[in-house]
Amino acid sequence: MSYLKSQMLYDDGKHYKWTAKADEDDPYYTKGTDYSQLNRTEGYEVLYFINHIGKKHWTSAPANTSTYNKIERMIRYAVPPEIRTHKKIADWIITNWNNAN
Secondary structure (H helix, E strand, C coil): CCCCHHHCCCCCCCCCECCCCCCCCCCCCCCCCCCCECCCCEHHHHHHHHHHHHHHHCCCCCCCHHHHHHHHHHHHHHCCCCCCEHHHHHHHHHHHHHHCC
16 A cells, blocks of 8 residues: 555645755655655655655555554654654654654
8 A cells, every 4th residue: 555645644735845946856756765865844755755664664564544644743743853864764763663653
């Protein structure tokens, strides 16, 4: 199952931006390296990241909408702002999964 834009918790037009900020930004972001920074306000980046982490780390029991929603909430409210790369954010989410709501 993939997480869709329509299922995102904070896609109210206020939190996420869905257009590229600069010419070199890809508004259809489809790839990210572990060491690139996640822009937490660009919806296409967050959506890709949520799908990527959900499919990569929830293999024994596939991720569902509530799993994806929890990842999105953690990115927005729980992951410390000084943690910025895809890998470090993913590691933090996995480590802190059971402590988050």
